Amino acid sequence: MKRVYPKEDACINCKLCEVACLVEHSETKDIFKAYRDVPRTLSKALVEEDGPNSISIQCRHCTDAPCIDACITGAMQRQDDESPVIVDREKCVGCWMCIMACPYGAIQMDVRKKDKHKVSSKCDLCPGRTMPACVEICPNRALFFEDRG
Amino acid sequence: MNYLIIGNSAAAVGAVEAIRKKDKKGGITILSKEPYLAYSRPLITEFLADLVTEKGMSYRAEDFYKDNQVSLKLGVSAKSIDAKKKVVAASDKKEYSYDKLLISTGGSPIVPPMKGLNKKGIFTLLTLDESKEIKKNLKGAKRVVVIGGGLIGMKAAEGLHEAGIKVTVVELADRILSRILDEKGSSIFESYLKDKGMDIITSDSVVEITGAKKATGVKLKSKKKIVCDMVIMAIGVRPNLDVIKGSGIGTKQGIIVDNRMQTNMADIYAAGDVTQADDMLSGEKRVNAIWPLAFKQGRIAGTNMAGGTKIYEGGFAQNSLSVLGLSTISMGIVDASSKNGYEVITGSGKGKYSYKKFVFDKDTIVGGIFVEDIDRSGIITGLVKERYKVKDNKERFLSEKFGLINLDKTWRDSKLTKPV
Numbered sequence: 265m266k267r268v269y270p271k272e273d274a275c276i277n278c279k280l281c282e283v284a285c286l287v288e289h290s291e292t293k294d295i296f297k298a299y300r301d302v303p304r305t306l307s308k309a310l311v312e313e314d315g316p317n318s319i320s321i322q323c324r325h326c327t328d329a330p331c332i333d334a335c336i337t338g339a340m341q342r343q344d345d346e347s348p349v350i351v352d353r354e355k356c357v358g359c360w361m362c363i364m365a366c367p368y369g370a371i372q373m374d375v376r377k378k379d380k381h382k383v384s385s386k387c388d389l390c391p392g393r394t395m396p397a398c399v400e401i402c403p404n405r406a407l408f409f410e411d412r413g
Numbered sequence: 414m415n416y417l418i419i420g421n422s423a424a425a426v427g428a429v430e431a432i433r434k435k436d437k438k439g440g441i442t443i444l445s446k447e448p449y450l451a452y453s454r455p456l457i458t459e460f461l462a463d464l465v466t467e468k469g470m471s472y473r474a475e476d477f478y479k480d481n482q483v484s485l486k487l488g489v490s491a492k493s494i495d496a497k498k499k500v501v502a503a504s505d506k507k508e509y510s511y512d513k514l515l516i517s518t519g520g521s522p523i524v525p526p527m528k529g530l531n532k533k534g535i536f537t538l539l540t541l542d543e544s545k546e547i548k549k550n551l552k553g554a555k556r557v558v559v560i561g562g563g564l565i566g567m568k569a570a571e572g573l574h575e576a577g578i579k580v581t582v583v584e585l586a587d588r589i590l591s592r593i594l595d596e597k598g599s600s601i602f603e604s605y606l607k608d609k610g611m612d613i614i615t616s617d618s619v620v621e622i623t624g625a626k627k628a629t630g631v632k633l634k635s636k637k638k639i640v641c642d643m644v645i646m647a648i649g650v651r652p653n654l655d656v657i658k659g660s661g662i663g664t665k666q667g668i669i670v671d672n673r674m675q676t677n678m679a680d681i682y683a684a685g686d687v688t689q690a691d692d693m694l695s696g697e698k699r700v701n702a703i704w705p706l707a708f709k710q711g712r713i714a715g716t717n718m719a720g721g722t723k724i725y726e727g728g729f730a731q732n733s734l735s736v737l738g739l740s741t742i743s744m745g746i747v748d749a750s751s752k753n754g755y756e757v758i759t760g761s762g763k764g765k766y767s768y769k770k771f772v773f774d775k776d777t778i779v780g781g782i783f784v785e786d787i788d789r790s791g792i793i794t795g796l797v798k799e800r801y802k803v804k805d806n807k808e809r810f811l812s813e814k815f816g817l818i819n820l821d822k823t824w825r826d827s828k829l830t831k832p833v
């Protein structure tokens with residue numbers, strides 16, 4: 265299946281992938297509104313940095329995904345081996361078994377203390393798009409959307 | 414091909430999905446003692462406090478069994494296995510034959526001997542029915558004693574507390590959650606929960622449940638007495654081996670399985686809490702009764718039963734627990750210090766209760782604890798699984814921004830540039 269692959273040497277730490285991801289997953293998909301949404305959507309991509317190095321990390325959509333093994337509710341699912349791993353946010357109870365299991369730290373905790381809302385959030389490869397938003401926006405070709413076997 | 418599965422929970426569902434990937438036609442039958450479609454067992458304590466509905470607990474869509482052409486026998490228990498004739502006798506007086514058999518009967522509750530166990534108002538908490546029964550009996554109840562301060566005990570205590578009950582947890586060991594946390598982690602939880610109004614008694618045990626017909630209190634070894642309206646036993650579980658008695662299937666504490674999840678008998682497999690399977694960190698076979706391993710073992714058993722090849726590379730303890738708003742995730746060897754030969758790095762993050770610990774066996778990372786700041790802790794689970802080696806600057810693991818970027822570049826490239 266096609267997955268997102270980062271190219272570390274090309275990453276310039278601009279974090280535009282985080283912005284594009286957040287906007288794409290916001291209700292309005294409008295950059296001016298998305299950052300004012302309450303609650304604000306989370307970016308499913310995370311740019312890590314260490315000194316001069318940086319890299320954009322998002323879900324690997326693993327074969328035999330550990331997050332699916334670990335999910336106690338069945339909220340973490342995929343249709344078949346060629347489909348993205350997706351969380352059903354209605355079903356998720358925020359038990360964080362998937363956080364415990366994901367070896368890439370690619371799942372975010374979407375928590376609102378006020379109404380006890382807690383669900384996990386992760387990359388869904390942007391359903392409805394031919395190119396995920398993060399890959400499309402990357403100004404230095406540090407993200408690729410490819411089938412590498 | 415005729416597949417028969419005993420038990421209908423995490424391991425069974427994992428097996429059905431794996432079998433159907435390889436074999437679209439073979440018949441699959443499931444015998445399920447519990448009269449329910451597979452549900453999320455860990456949620457029965459939330460159910461107790463009405464934090465989740467029965468429907469919300471279903472583990473798969475309603476059509477799961479139909480879509481996978483599974484003949485599901487609800488409320489039917491397997492009674493005995495005849496491995497020569499390849500049949501299983503069941504409580505509905507029928508015999509079920511099989512070509513491949515999976516035993517996924519899970520665990521049964523441990524009830525230690527004590528006086529007064531024959532009274533009403535004493536419950537174990539392992540099934541949805543038990544949760545329903547407790548809920549019914551909670552009406553009018555004010556105080557409940559939970560025996561056992563492990564994961565299930567603390568989840569039960571949380572559920573009751575959320576339902577407005579005054580809870581006292583009695584734990585034999587000198588600290589709660591002693592299997593998933595170290596001393597420091599346990600004491601953080603203990604003081605947090607006491608602040609929330611939970612009573613926690615450690616280094617003590619219940620010797621007698623008092624009351625005429627119904628439990629009205631408990632007596633402790635320390636001679637202390639606690640008045641209560643109900644007692645919940647949450648000492649732990651042991652593999653449920655009832656059905657294999659006399660079958661010739663090899664056991665120690667649990668059913669012994671090889672790395673294909675096969676028992677000592679041809680065509681008989683086992684998966685989940687009932688097994689004693691390879692443990693990666695000790696190198697021995699152990700009972701690791703947790704959901705992710707149950708599902709994974711089921712998936713591997715199913716693949717092999719259907720003629721594929723999948724190898725179980727071994728499991729290790731991994732837990733994610735939240736009690737009354739405080740979360741912890743831990744993995745691998747956690748109760749370690751330089752005294753027992755490990756190198757240990759500890760620190761804390763932003764939160765008030767935050768605590769982090771990383772355990773190394775020489776250079777190999779073998780465990781970790783995260784309290785409150787649990788974000789991205791799975792990276793450590795992955796590293797423990799891979800026996801990742803850290804030569805220098807182990808303190809970097811404590812950094813708030815710790816990530817894959819702080820690990821070896823060649824390792825990172827191997828993970829991020831091709832499918833995993």
Ligand SMILES: Cc1cc2nc3c(=O)[nH]c(=O)nc-3n(C[C@H](O)[C@H](O)[C@H](O)COP(=O)(O)OP(=O)(O)OC[C@H]3O[C@@H](n4cnc5c(N)ncnc54)[C@H](O)[C@@H]3O)c2cc1C
Pocket residue numbers: 419420421422423424425444445446447454455456457458489490491492517518519520538539540564565568569653656684685686687702703704705707732733734
């Ligand atoms: C309150 C609670 C909280 C938990 N929280 C967590 C958690 O946070 N994280 C975690 O990883 N794990 C947790 N667990 C453990 C987790 O639920 C188990 O590891 C998991 O359910 C094991 O799945 P299994 O398929 O092996 O068997 P089980 O879920 O134990 O199911 C076995 C099934 O087989 C049936 N059965 C038994 N004998 C027969 C027979 N002879 N014939 C027919 N059917 C039979 C039983 O009735 C049962 O329905 C928790 C458990 C409890 C009770």
Ligand code: SF4
Pocket residue numbers: 322323324325326329330331332349365366367368369370371386
């Ligand atoms: S969330 Fe993590 S474990 Fe799950 S598929 Fe993505 S990378 Fe793999």
Ligand code: SF4
Pocket residue numbers: 334335336337338339340351355356357358359360361362363383384
């Ligand atoms: S947090 Fe949600 S998706 Fe993650 S394991 Fe728990 S229920 Fe499943």
